[in-house]
Amino acid sequence: MEQKQISVPAKQHQWFIAQNLESDTQIFYTIDDHQYHYQKRVNELHGRRIRAYFHGWVILSNHPDDVLWSLWNPLTSKLIRLPPLVHEQEPAHECCLSAPPDEQGSVFLLTTSEVPTIVFSRLDRKIKRLKWTEMSYVKQLRIISGVDGCLLESPTCCNGKVYAMTLGPDYRFVILVDIMVKGDKEVVITLMPFVKVPYTSYNRCPAYNNFDTIDMFLIGSCKDLFCIGVCFTDETMIGNVYLFKLDFTSMAWEKVVDLKDAMFFIEYASGYSTCYYDSAVNSEVGGYVHILGESGKIIYSFHAEDRTVSLSSMPRLVQESRVHAWAMLEWRLEIDHFESKQEEAEKDAQIIIKPEKGDNTDFDCRTCESHLLDIPIHILEIIMEHCIGIEYMRFRATCKYCRLAAPSIQWNNEATLRRLHTYSLVSPLLMVLDNYRGIITFIDPICGERYFITIPQELKGDYQIYCSRFGWLLMYKIEGGPEIALFNPFTSDIRKLPRVPFLQSFCFSAPPTSSDCMVVGFTRFGPRHIFICFVSREPTWFYFRLNFGGDDPYSYHFPTFNGRDVYALYNNKGVHSFRDMTETDYSWDIVTDETPKSHCKSRAKYFMASCDQHLLLVIIDDLGRSVEVFKLNESTTEWEKTNCLGKHMIYISGTSCICLDAKSPEMGNKIYFPRTLHKDATKIVFYSLETDRYHNFDDKSIQESFSADLLKTKHYCDPHTWIEPSWF
Structure with missing residues (x-):
């Protein structure tokens, strides 16, 4: 076999094969570190592409007609x-x-x-x-x-x-x-x-009951049977991955929350889908489901434990070789030449790290140089009575001594509410709902700190987030019967609403504690298309039918209140408005019937928000290489591109698009994403309209640009959203 060395591989990496079926060459590379790769020609793969792997045997078929099949033991x-x-x-x-x-x-x-x-x-x-x-x-x-x-x-x-x-x-x-x-x-x-x-939630996919939006894979190992569901938020982007393992004793599917050292590889790029499983990889690279997209250039890596999806590109050598097929094999390459070189490199690179004195001492905040905790606890309790919100949560999380001085309180008591009138955060928080573990995580995009609360018992299950506003969430689930609720995670206040048929999108006009809170929902399915509920009145839904005037009903996304009027994107083509909405009537108008021309070279994503009584439209391509903001000129009903948000900032996710006034100068003129750096999960990613690049904060200091796209970042799986903390 002809062999060309490109880089010395490391033993602990899992190897993948990329096949160029025209030149009959193979590129062996590691998915976690692109510096390890080399190109060679394997005679047994001549004219064949890898189709599957079972019992130590590689299944091969000829290219392109799949007439000749063979089995090869490497x-x-x-x-x-x-x-x-x-x-x-x-x-x-x-x-x-x-x-x-x-x-x-x-x-x-x-x-x-x-x-x-x-x-x-x-x-x-x-x-x-x-x-x-x-x-x-x-x-x-x-x-x-x-x-x-x-x-x-x-x-x-x-x-x-x-x-x-x-x-x-x-x-x-x-x-x-x-x-x-x-x-x-x-x-x-x-x-x-x-x-x-196993059941998987379809209600966050673009088309309910369209099973093409969730691809299911059955994959077995020696003793375990897995089922994997890959959910697409559109035709290209992955919004969620569902992992199940069958308990053969109870014959019930169990949700997998940690793959440990195992990993899967799913391929879409060669005209058919395949799934491989490996149960013996190194712990540093295990725990992932790697998904090769249809373009054959982008790898989506789902980490089962933290439920994030990382984006990375194929190695440049693979892309330049115009590869036609990929595979992951359970067997390890035994190449004496490379392994001997690697052993020599490891000997030369040995580093001995000795712990500093005190490294093994259990942390106690009273041993720190800070003398704050030398204050008597009853004095400290008085001080903490004047701290609220995130500061209070930070202090309580420090140690047991701090928790004694700052006990858990009910945020809805009268004394706390009076103090909360003067309290506000610099930024909304990124909220991640982990239905698997029953935990809600809040991430501060400025300092990167995280806070955790448990999901209330009433909301446990497969609830999804459909809308976020005023510090409240509108949550919806289908499993066990359609249920809908308004939830304030900071006060634990839950307002259940009457059951309603499946709706694709929602918005609400005011905090549910307000007397004029109105919830509006849209759907393209069935004979009724608009549903309205007045929260403070007798709980019931009023509904209307829209006369679409054609065979294809409209899909409404990112509905938003502007005053008492509702504006919504329809079919990513234009904007409709719904005015004077009551229990019996409404006014339906076409604001504009087209979206602006953008520079997106790949599939565009649209996000709409209301800002100072104006409508803003953000258009982003798949990888974030093109980010454009447009403002609607209501007099001409045309979109006008803007390169400056001024004092405003935009927060986008799959379920929300929020435009707010920046409360500090460094926050303005930026678009914040529900993404972090791949190597540092505390760094929230934002796009600066001033630099046309992506950055992150380091305790209010803007870091240098790290990229012109969203590769090497990771996003949280649904459900997640941005939320403005509110204790009302």
Whole structure:
């Protein structure tokens, strides 16, 4: 095998293969550090692309027609060639190997996304001549599901058995594909229902009940069966990843909150989706689900423990080579030349770190040089009575002694409310709702500090955040019946609203404690499209039908109140207004029927906010390389580009777009994102309209620009939003 060294690899890294099918070369690289990569040619991969990996064997098919299939063991270099596969339908096959080829009863099988058939070949040593057999499973699945049109997807192996999924809208089940070998020739395949596909929340995806917005993968290891759901907030960006592992004792899916040393790799880029699993990687690179997007250039890395998605690009060598296929393999490369060099480098680079004196001493704030805590506790308690909000939370988080001086208080008591009239923060906080652990995290974008509270029992479950305003959240969930609530996380005040059909977007006009709070929701599904609830009155929903005048109903996003009027983006094309809304009537007008032309080279995202009685529109491309702000001229109903927000600042997330007056000079003329630096989760990312670059704060000091795009940053999965602290 011809080999060209580019950089010496490290042992602890997981290796990926990028295949250039035109030049028959492969690039081996590490996903966590692009400096480790090299290019070589593997003879066994000549004219073939990697399709899957089972039981130590790599599944290969020829490019581009997938007629010739083979199995390759990279440790023994053994290659098994199957006879040509003649197929009339589109090849788009998914494959599975039931057992190692040298075991009795081993079967290699293929499924397709278009025809309800299984094509299989028996492989064990008793078979002298391999052949393909095609079996239709239409009748079996019809009997099992009671519906027509079901197809098997994502076949995999676990505990010596083969499983697959059927993901029809009326039947979502994991199917046991029971393979029985009779005698020397006959193979009988029987389908049996095994367990339901785990529930995942669809209500934060663009189209409810459009299952194409969530891709499901079934993947097995030696003893574990996993189900992975990848949720797209649009056609390209990943909003959430759901991880489940099956408990074979209770036959229930358990949510995975920590992958530990394991990781997955999902590929969309080669015209079909594949999923790989590795359970023995180094802890420094484990714990991730790596997702290669359809463009083949961007890798989304979901970290299961902190529920963030990092963006990184493929190594430049891979992009310049115009690679056509990728793969992650469980086997490790054994290259003596590289490993010996790496061992020498490690010996030369040995560094011994000795702890300083006192490093092992338990922290006690009373041992610090600061003499604040030398004050008698009753005096300290009097001082803390004059501290509120975030300062109070910071002090309590210091140590047990501080918690004695600053006990937990009810923020809604009268004495506290009087003090809160004069209290305000410099910036909204980034709020992350972790339904898995039942924790709400607040992140200060200026200093990077974090604060935690538990989710109230009444809101535990699969609640999603749909709107944030006045320090309140509008939350909604579908599981267990549609439920909607207004929630102030700072006062723990919850206002439940009557049940309502699924709505795509919401806004509300005032704090729910106000007598004139009105909640407005929009949907494109069903006969009713606008829903209104007056919170202080008798709890009920009033609804209206919109006459769209065509077959395609409108989707409304980022509705916002401007006074008593509601403005909303529709279909990312223009702005509609809804005025004089009452229980029985409203006025519906087209403000503008087009969005401004932008310089986005990739798919644009639109965010609308109200600012000083004016409408602002922020347009951003997928990777944040183009960020533009437009202001609506109401007299001409045209969007005018602006390069300066002045004293204003904008906070955007998938569910909110807030425009506020900056309370300190360094905060203004900036757009804040729900993102942090990949290597430092305390650094919130913002875009400066003055420099046209991305920066972060270091305790109110603006750091130098780190990038012109959002690569090497990470965002929090839904649900999250920006929230203005309010104790009212």
